[in-house]
Amino acid sequence: MPSSLTLEFAGTIRADRSGPIDTLADADGLTRWAREHAAALGTGPGFTASEDLWRQTVRLRQAVRALLAEAVAPEPPSRADAAGLPGFAPSLALVNATALAAPTAPQLSWDGTPVLVTVPALETDESVRLRARLATAAVEFLAGPDLALLRTCQAPRCVLYFVKEHPRQEWCSTACGNRARAARHYQEHKK
Template identity: 35%
Template sequence: MDDTLATDTAQTALPPAPGADQYRSLDFADTAATLPAGQSYDLLATPGSAMRWLAAHDLTTPDVQLYEVCAQRMRALRAHVRVLFAARVDGTTPPEDSLRAVNEALTAVPTAPLLAWDGAQGLRRIQAHPIDRAVNHALATLAADAADLLTGPDAGILAACGSAPCDRFLIRTHGRRHWCSTRCGDRARAARAYARRSGSTG
């Protein structure tokens, strides 16, 4: 996918789902989605689009260059996070390989800010890491966020979008709402209305 197509993909993407402002891992899981009429998008499809997503979520700086191997690692972790979210929503046992993948991302880098001395600012804590490990830190942050969501107070209101074929996740904010966006909610209501009309005329 070239950058033009990646830009088109970003423009057709659904808006962030409820809860994405609280949990970056939720927005990370939702960077790929299935849309009606056999369409889909992937905001991590290219190194350039993956870098822009990381920078937009304060997980790296725009000057960091990502390579395809980095984008592949992001997509792989996303797949495992999605599996863990789905298992939590469905109340099933999560697969060992997905648990292992998230734990490996969690422990790949030191997470505690280091103590450093700066002549102008004095002692301060910094997240020091070489540029070539920037993706490791981003993945560790996302894995920690996913673990916090899955084990925290909002785990019980983690839900899957109820408007097929959408396969995004959300945090339920209003009672039983299970739609990740207004577009999906409108589609679900239209489908129900059509089913009622068809049933009454059949």
Template identity: 50%
Template sequence: MQDSPGRDTRIALDLALTVRHDGHGSVTDDLADPAGLTAWITDHPGIVPGGEGFTADAPTLTAVRDVRAAARALFAHAVRPGEPSPADAARLLPVPEALRRLNEAAARTPTVPVLAWSDTAEPVVRAAPAEDGRADLAAALARAVIGFLAGPDRQRLRACHAPRCVRYFLKEHPRQEWCKPSCGNRARVARHQERHGRTG
């Protein structure tokens, strides 16, 4: 069993999973309008400081959807040679464009150098959001996606190819092929029906 995913991984995956199958043959977008983004942030506290009172507007929604499009394109790139999620496989951003969007979004919140120095280690400098810097939701999400893609969990990223599933997931054990057991059941039923149809 793998370690549980880190915060960046969870946020990055949850953002990508706002595109999902509705169970009836269509893909649903949880971020179709500002109200959807507001609800999603409410369900994911701590992404931005003061998120409890967050209300999305149209420009914020557009910026977050741009980050999500970049994330899903880079997830598709990360799962190669496997196939990407069928939700957007035909309309993925080119990788250079996805990288540009993600990096530009991440750069929108000013950072300052922060020095850490314990008695047992050398000094370490890391970048942290400036205290007076305006919290930017798209920037926070972009940084989470970057953290995930640059981290060890990326190696476990897979696209689920069960019928009607459009999710990405982290592979937890070597034989795992689907994001959840119900997808595995659907895939086995579909394979059985396909074999039965060919031989019947």
């Protein structure tokens, strides 16, 4: 879950034929996205993002994207916002501080079979837990085994990061692979 939550969070900036799309363009966008990811974020069904939470979450997303850009170096970062990303050191500090804001603890749930669950160690509000969960997922991803497989999709117009799942994978999706092959074919036959 950490890698998919982190990549989905970073992927709230993406592109389509009409250009860049920011899923978190406003507080309503964050509300919709958080409700779609409620199980991973620990938010309730009535979660509503405030303007302040939205601004803080977008700032966290940019910090996570800066760390992903550093992680894929010397390969190029995502073209979506590479020029506007914050610096590495402030990004690392923000992600770490945000993860500490709502510490969690492992607990045992036992309904016939023991199951490990992670719960907030301290009573915090939902907005702090949401940002802490996103930051914790990024920390777990960036310190985990999938980091070595992190790539930037180089297909035309794509701005996503992805985890390479097999040795020959070059793009984040089949659609991006088709777009890249079509662009290459066009360039080869344009002459």
